[in-house]
Amino acid sequence: MATIALNITYQGQPKKFTVNKSQTISQFISQCLTSYSIDANTFGAELYHNNKALDSASPIRLTNLLNNAKLTLKVKKLDSNKEINVKFISEKGTVVKKFTVATTLEDIVEQTVGRLQKPTQLRILDLVISYEKYTTATLGSIVGNANSVVIRLENQKSTNEKDALFRKQQEANRLQLAEAHKRKEVETQKKLQEEQERQRLEHERSKQVKQEPTEEPEEPEEDVEMREAAEDTPSTVTESESSPSTGEAQADGTGANFVYEEEKADETPKLYMPSNKPSPAYQNPEEDYNMTVDQAKTYQNVIRNSAKRVKKTDVKKPAKYFIRVKFPDGAMLQINFLENAHEVKFGSLVKKLDELLIPEFINSYNLKIGYPPFTKLNQSFALNNEKLHNLDEFKSEQVVLIWELSKESNKTHKGPFLNNESKDLVIKPSDELPAVKLEKHRSELPAGEKKTGLFKSKPKSKDGEDKDDKKKSKLPRWLKMKK
The missing domain is CATH 3.10.20.90 (Phosphatidylinositol 3-kinase Catalytic Subunit; Chain A, domain 1)
Known part of the structure; x- marks a missing residue:
């Protein structure tokens, strides 16, 4: 709703007003003084809600007023020398x-x-x-x-100038997405060539194994197990020597063992643009769903510790801030404060955000916390002067915010909302997000050492099964459910 109905009472005389939410409280006060025939050049006034004065400089949309709210108008003589x-x-x-x-x-x-x-x-x-x-x-x-x-x-600006600016922004976005798509196609082609080379090497190796004599001397059981484990592990050394492209792929993070390297954090804002083609989701193998005894105990301790109350004195002020802002068009803006984070005010965050926005969206948006209960940050002069570490929503170093348009007329706008041509902004595709990178290459990460907990492995029989598996339960006693 772009308008709101408010009930005003002055000296026992009630009146109902329908005003636009974009108006400030001071504008609405001027309208009330005119309605009650009070000289605005001689007298000033304040609006009270639940015996609390409203900030006259704030827009009505940033207040907590509901439709048909009851307000009281208090008039006093205006100090012209203030x-x-x-x-x-x-x-x-x-x-x-x-x-x-x-x-x-x-x-x-x-x-x-x-x-x-x-x-x-x-x-x-x-x-x-x-x-x-x-x-x-x-x-x-x-x-x-x-x-x-x-x-x-x-x-x-004239209408033609606004349309030209919008078309320019659309063209910049189109070129950025086309470049990201082309780069992705090159990487896919490179992976395909590497896979073909790997299959060729495997085929040649299998031919050599078939040509070798079948009769071999008996080996100890230990040596057999070690040889089988070595055969199950892909031979990356041979491939890297015979195919230089494979070595390059491992350096790029697309080989069999993916090594993730964090980018060095800086205070230059980064914009991650969404890609048209979603990357396939990683599917966990079945073994990821088997919980060991140590893992169960760790999970139990986490639940027990989460129920304890944390004393306020134990909470430390964040030494730095990593703030991520999500936009309606899927773009994500990363803003970092690395130095003197304890001196950063909320107004500094709003100022940096306004400098990157397209001018028509400045002061036409709301900010909300990006997790339940999605608390709305009511922008005002008092909040702008408040330091971030004093706000409950900024007690941790990593904060996620949601950016949304406040005006009903602009809520159908599909973007872009940020000035992509700003020299103070680094634009990257969404595939470069650290979380997306790890998810994309999760199957290529080195496997961690698996713990067997309280159960020790026993030698298996010739048919490959443990005879005692059916007799003994694989769950410890403390984890069993009572009947």
Whole structure:
């Protein structure tokens, strides 16, 4: 819903208003003062919900107000000499200056960047003010009782310019995906050639074995078992010597023994674009589902320890942050804070995110935690000044956020949402994600040593089966269920 109904009471007189969620509380207060015939140049007002004053600079959508919520309007005489800290951002740079609440927007623009020739607009969170209203709108009527505000000066773009920018972004995405697809096809062809070479070598080796005499001297049982184990293991040395491409494949991480190497973390944002062709999911072998006694005990200890309460004093502040933001089009943005993480504020995260977004989506989105209960982060001036380690949602180094559009008119937008041409952004295909890499090559990882727990292997009979298997249970006593 783009609008919300609110019930306002002033001096015992109730009135019902239907307002747009993108409006700020201060704008709604001006509408209430006009409805109650109160001079906005002489008196100011505040809205209270459950005896708590609402932040006049915040948009209605960022408050916890429900439809048909009941609010109280409290009026007081306006202090025309009150000063507000204004952070003015434009193409010429950033200017921080104090202005009184009675200062018009036109005076603020002229004192910061001078008189303008092109049509412009001012943006304060979700509020957009066109240049026609600069002379009539005052600073107090926009921000209310707030002590500070951030104002952005933007050039008004025509419809043709917006369409051209969108087409440019679409073309950049198409080229990026085409390049990733081509690179994937080359890797597939390379793997196919390696497999054919491996089969040829196996075929030649099997011919040599058939040509050898069948009668061989008896070997001790130990030597037989060692020889069988060696034959079951693929001979990677012979293949690497006879086929140089196989050695290259192992270096690339596509050989029989895949070695994963973590990339060196840096603070350059990385964008992982989704691929059209999903990679096949890894299927666990049957032996992965057999639990040993040691594994069962470890699992039992994990469950027991998870029930213990962790004291707040034991929680350490994160030394760094690895923040991943998921977008509706499947893209993932990785933002890292590696130095002075204890000094990073929530506003720094929002600022870095805004610098990478397409301008039309700035201040038109919500951020939510990427795991249940999907807590929504209500953006406000107070939250922007709060350090990350003081927020409950940022107590660990790795945080996952969900980015979603807030305006109903834009929710059908399929992307892209980020400026792919930004020099401060590294673009990679989603196959380069560490989790996807490991999942893709999971079957090629070196097998770990299997533990037999309390059971020791016994020599098998000639038919390959243990005679005592049917008599003895393979479960320890402590794991058996009572009847």
